Amino acid sequence: MKSPPLSPYGVFTGQLFQYSTNPSLIAFESSPRPAQVGRKTAPQSTGNMCILLGGLSDGPIPTPYTKLLEEKCHSMGWSLVQPILSSSYLGFGHGSLSRDTDEIVRLMEYLVCHHSAERFALVGHSTGCQNSVHLLKYGRRDLINRVKAVALQAPVSDRESIALSPGNHAANILHAKSLLSKNEGDEMMPRSAFWAPITASRYLSLFDVDGDDDFFSSDLTGDELHARLGHVGDIGRETGLHLLVAYSKNDEYVPEYVNKDDLLRQLVSAMNGLDHGRDGNIDFDGHRGVARGIMLENSNHNLSTNDNDKEQFIEAFGELLILERLLDS
Structure with a gap:
C-alpha cells in the first residue's frame, strides 16, 4: 500500500482541551518541554501563550x-x-467578529485559570487579522492588558478580494440588504452568491462598504482607517503592546490596482495615530511606534510559495517577543 504523505504543515504534540461548556470549542496547546529527566518529560508551564488565529475556513494548523x-x-x-x-x-458563514471575540475571551480566561497564563501574543492570518484587531477593541480589558505582541499576517480586504471572483456582487449586496431590512439577516444567501454557505448579515459584514469586517480596504480614507485601527496605538502606549503588520507582495487576494507598499504604510500609520506623510514606524515623539510593517516581497497570501518569506515573518515576530521580554525586565 502506498504511504500517504506526512502531515505537510508539521506534526504537533501537546494537550487538547475544551475551553468552554460548549463541547465544540476546543483548543490545542503545544508547550516548551524541559530537559528529559530519566524517561519522563512533561509540558513546562511558562505563563506565555501565543494564540494562532486562522482565516476563513481554517482550523488548527492553518x-x-x-x-x-x-x-x-x-x-x-x-x-x-x-x-x-x-x-x-x-462556521464563518453564520458567525460574526463579535462572536469570535467572545469565544477568544473565553479561551484566554480558561488559559489564565487552568494553564497559568500570564501574558498573551496573537498571530492572525487573513481574517484572523480582523479577529485580532476586533479583540483588542472589544475584548475584556483585564485580558487585553495581558496581550503584549500581535502579528497580522495578510491583513487583506475581503470586500476588495470578492471582486476578483466571478459573480454579480452588486446584486448580491442588494439582496442581502433587502433581507436585513426585513429583519431576516440570518437567512442564507443564494448558493450562487458565495462558495460557502453564508447568511445575509455575514455577507454584508465581509463584502459591503463599512461592513464589520472592513478594516483593511485600500479605498478607506486616513480618518476612516484611524477610526478602525487607531485603538491599537492607544492600547500599546498604555500597556506596552507592540504589533507587526506583514503584507505579501504577491498576495493573490489583493487586486492589482492596490499599491501594497502605500497601503502597508497607511495601515501602520493609522494604528500609530500618524499623518500619512510621515514614517509609519515612528511616533509623534520620534520614538518607534506601537505598530511597524514588513513587506514580504516574494510570497503569496499564506506564505506557501517562498520559504525565505516564512522565515522573515517568523523572525520579525520573534523580535516582538524579545522586545516584550526586554520591556518586562
Missing part, C-alpha cells in the same frame, strides 16, 4: 509556517495555542 511559529515560540519560552472557534471551517 498555515504552512505553523511549525516554524511553534519552534520560535518554544525557543523563547512561549506555548502555541490553536483554537477551534464556532467560526472555524465553514
